[in-house]
Amino acid sequence: MPRIDPAEQSRSRRERILDAAFSAFAKRGYRDTAVDDIAAAAETSKGGIYFHFPSKEAIFRELMQTTADKLVARVERAVAQQTEPVAKAEAALHTVLATFAGHRTMARVLFLDMAGAGRAFQAETNRLHERFAELIRGYLDEAVESRAIAPLDTAITSVVWFGALNEVVARWLLADKPGSLEDTYPALREVLLRSAGVPEARIAQGGTAGREAPSRQTVPGGAEPGRRSR
Amino acid sequence: MPRIDPAEQSRSRRERILDAAFSAFAKRGYRDTAVDDIAAAAETSKGGIYFHFPSKEAIFRELMQTTADKLVARVERAVAQQTEPVAKAEAALHTVLATFAGHRTMARVLFLDMAGAGRAFQAETNRLHERFAELIRGYLDEAVESRAIAPLDTAITSVVWFGALNEVVARWLLADKPGSLEDTYPALREVLLRSAGVPEARIAQGGTAGREAPSRQTVPGGAEPGRRSR
Amino acid sequence: MPRIDPAEQSRSRRERILDAAFSAFAKRGYRDTAVDDIAAAAETSKGGIYFHFPSKEAIFRELMQTTADKLVARVERAVAQQTEPVAKAEAALHTVLATFAGHRTMARVLFLDMAGAGRAFQAETNRLHERFAELIRGYLDEAVESRAIAPLDTAITSVVWFGALNEVVARWLLADKPGSLEDTYPALREVLLRSAGVPEARIAQGGTAGREAPSRQTVPGGAEPGRRSR
Amino acid sequence: MPRIDPAEQSRSRRERILDAAFSAFAKRGYRDTAVDDIAAAAETSKGGIYFHFPSKEAIFRELMQTTADKLVARVERAVAQQTEPVAKAEAALHTVLATFAGHRTMARVLFLDMAGAGRAFQAETNRLHERFAELIRGYLDEAVESRAIAPLDTAITSVVWFGALNEVVARWLLADKPGSLEDTYPALREVLLRSAGVPEARIAQGGTAGREAPSRQTVPGGAEPGRRSR
DNA sequence: AATGAATGAGGCTTCATTCAT
DNA sequence: GATGAATGAAGCCTCATTCAT
Secondary structure (H helix, E strand, O other), X not given: OOOOOHHHHHOOHHHHHHHHHXXXXXXXXXXXXXXXXXXXXXXXXXXXXXXXXXXHXXXXXXXXXXXXXXXXXXXXXXXXXXXXXXXXXXXXXXXXXXXXXXXXHHHHHHHHHHHHOOXXXXXXXXXXXXXXXXXXXXXXXXXXXXXXXXXXXXXHHHXXXXXXHHHHHHHHHHOOOXXXXXXXXXXXXXXXXXXXXXXXXXXXXXOOOOOOOOOOOOOXXXXXXXXXXX | OOOOOHHHHHOOHHHHHHHHHHHHHHHHOOOOOOHHHHHHHOOOOHHHHHHHOOXXXXXXXXXXXXXXXXXXXXXXXXXXXXXXXXHHHHHHHHHHHHHHHHOHHHHHHHHXXXXXXXXXXXXXXXXXXXXXXXXXXXXXXXXXXXXXXXXXXXXXXXXXXXXXXXXXXXXXXXXXXXXXXXXXXXXXXXXXXXXXXXXXXXXXXXXXXXXXXXXXXXXXXXXXXXXXXX | OOOOOHHHHHOOHHHHHHHHHHHHHHHHOOOOOOHHHHHHHOOOOHHHHHHHOOOHHHHHHHHHHHHHHHHHHHHHHHHHOOOOHHHHHHHHHHHHHHHHHHOHHHHHHHHHHHHXXXXXXXXXXXXXHHHHHHHHHHHXXXXXXXXXXXXXXXXXXXXXXXXXXXXXXXXXXXXXXXXXXXXXXXXXXXXXHHHOOOOHHHHOOOOOOOOOOOOOOOOOOOOOOOOOOO | OOOOOHHHHHOXXXXXXXXXXXXXXHHHOOOOOOHHHXXXXXXXXXXXXXXXXXXXXXXXXXXXXXXXXXXXXXXXXXXXXXXXXXXXXXXXXXXXXXXXXXOHHHHHHHHHHHHHOOHHHHHHHHHHHHHHHHHHHHHHHHHHHOOOXXXXXXXXXXHHHXXXXXXXXXXXXXXXXXXXXXXXXXXXXXXXXXXXXXXXXXXXXXXXOOOOOOOOOOOOOOOOOOOOOX
């Protein structure tokens, strides 16, 4: 009766459960996903799930953890390719947007579910937010140290950056006709760099950071419509 | 049989239910608040609640609506006292922080519950977020029109502002020992004004907007950064 | 669809649940009785049960309590009709046997279930046993005080009495073809009275205590087959 | 692959399972002990257990059986050292108490679990009880035959003895601060011997039976009661 | 208007047992 | 002989909603 799909077998059952849970949570949210749903999607039995995980909550937590880890790893990889401090910050920003743009499900789980999972996870959510904010703050601090930007309250600035990013992604997730998340990058970049006191001249260079060949220097002062340097 | 206590009658039963639900949701979140809890807190019966509201969800929606309305009204009142465009934006910002600082419960419902209520409310959450973002955008647009700030993408900027505000309040709500929310205003103001391209000179004037007497004392020579390093 | 039987309606639903649980526990034991079973037997829904009781355990406890109370009340009523100390003890003994003889279900719940309910209830079981032992001890103490019997360790004696009673009833409950529980009274009475040092002469008077007209004095010395006084 | 540790092999795996099950049952009761628990304690796998035993129930039954056998053997050994009929009964009594006093775990399994295991085992429990009662009855019958005691209904008397023993041990098991089980022997002995019509003179000789050297010193003139009041 | 008993679908978790390896 | 992953039937409990009174 059970059809044996070699491709399915290759990945361990545990992995399959995780995957199934991942998309189930992304589709219906934590609370509205029944363990039965996950079992069905993973082509297992409820008992099977409880062999691999102690609880529904544990599955969720693991998912959060690894998803966040993946994202952080990506960001750090992208940042490592940059040497200029501001470019690092730009790379971080861009990577997050690009990653979510390509993995809408990931975004759903990390942004909507985290919030939607209820009080039980809020401490965890908080820690995650802090982790990302710290990441950003690190790049901002570097920028300050290297005198790329003037001294500023990097604590609040990183929170602003994270909050902004959060909101942009959340909106995109909930929009009727999403459009491209990555397209918001240039504008978001501009606003956030400005918020950190990055000189307008540097902002005008364009946000190519994070792409392969960086530093495609745009001539400064080009007052495009809709935005302006002072 | 039912004894009529004038004090009880003063506020309609409906109102009492709303109040009870408000604090119940704030305390335990939407999903973890049972209709029974609300009934008990409102000193009514479950049936009584269902006489006044068609569902638990409806109570929550109404609460969101009126809570948001109150906040918007407050903001508009504060903004109305300002004439200078940037001061208006500052007033909006400050009012939100001050309001939440004084009504932690309100913040809880509007920020944590909204998110924690699950998929069912996300469209609503989204609309609420949009409403606030639009409000902010209006002030930014005014500022641009009056040439107080250079032209900029007010759409994204307002989202950034809202996201930042959101994050700041959320953190404060989830912090172990909260501290004063209002104290974050100066730093947040600085970062956000800068993000909108407000001239450093204007930023350095200090964010007194939103308080009783505007006292817009223009400090001369705001060349010196006016930012604090970490 | 729900047939309305006036006789059923007369007793409150709560009562019906209690009754249903009582016989269900007696039939299958605590652990092997599902809440669903009780609901079905009480012609209610599972939710209905949980409206009246907080848990399956609570139902059981209440049943234990009231059942034990009833038995104790019966015993005390029967004892009250006796004046002579030894007759009181006899009445107690006889009442327990007679009661269980007439209410096999009661015995099942009180004796087998109590034990079979698992560790969770053992403290409770213990207390119940103690209660009965104390009851017996009281009568023995009275007998000692009134010099009807010689001083003796009533603590251990009451435990012996209770244990003996317990075992006799348990055996009867588990026997293939039970026979009459009450028929064991004369023999049990004799052994227990002897264990308390009641003079053989008094034992030989016959254990009519507990029946309506007491003190039907049998001529002493009648050595029936199978038992003997010394 | 499986490393062969001689020390492990010394006792067969089967034995190890039995031991593990024994203490697990004693600790948590039959129903609350999962097969997994036994497997873990026996350092085996669940599958391993099911290789040696057809079911959890079978393990329990075997445990009951062998435990009871051991106890009976002990009793018979102790009894064999006595020649006087009443001394035999005393030895039986004392051995049971002494054994349980030294093996609380054994008592737990045999007394509490037996009861707590649920309906499924009650027939078995019954048979066990009967077995012990028969054992006792045998000694009583001998005593009657040898005219050490007057003829009496040994059937009911043995049940009383067993029930009393049962209750005493159960109480000891469930007591908060147990005290010495063996210390209850003298009092229990006195009551039970009296219940069997053993002459007061003989009772007053003291219950030394069952200890190493019988030391059956017949104190003369045991007219004085020999009982203690409460 | 209000009450509160009743409903019943559904949720999470446990666990004895089986079986491919 | 042994392992441990998998099964699936139950089990207890929650709770939004309905409805007779």
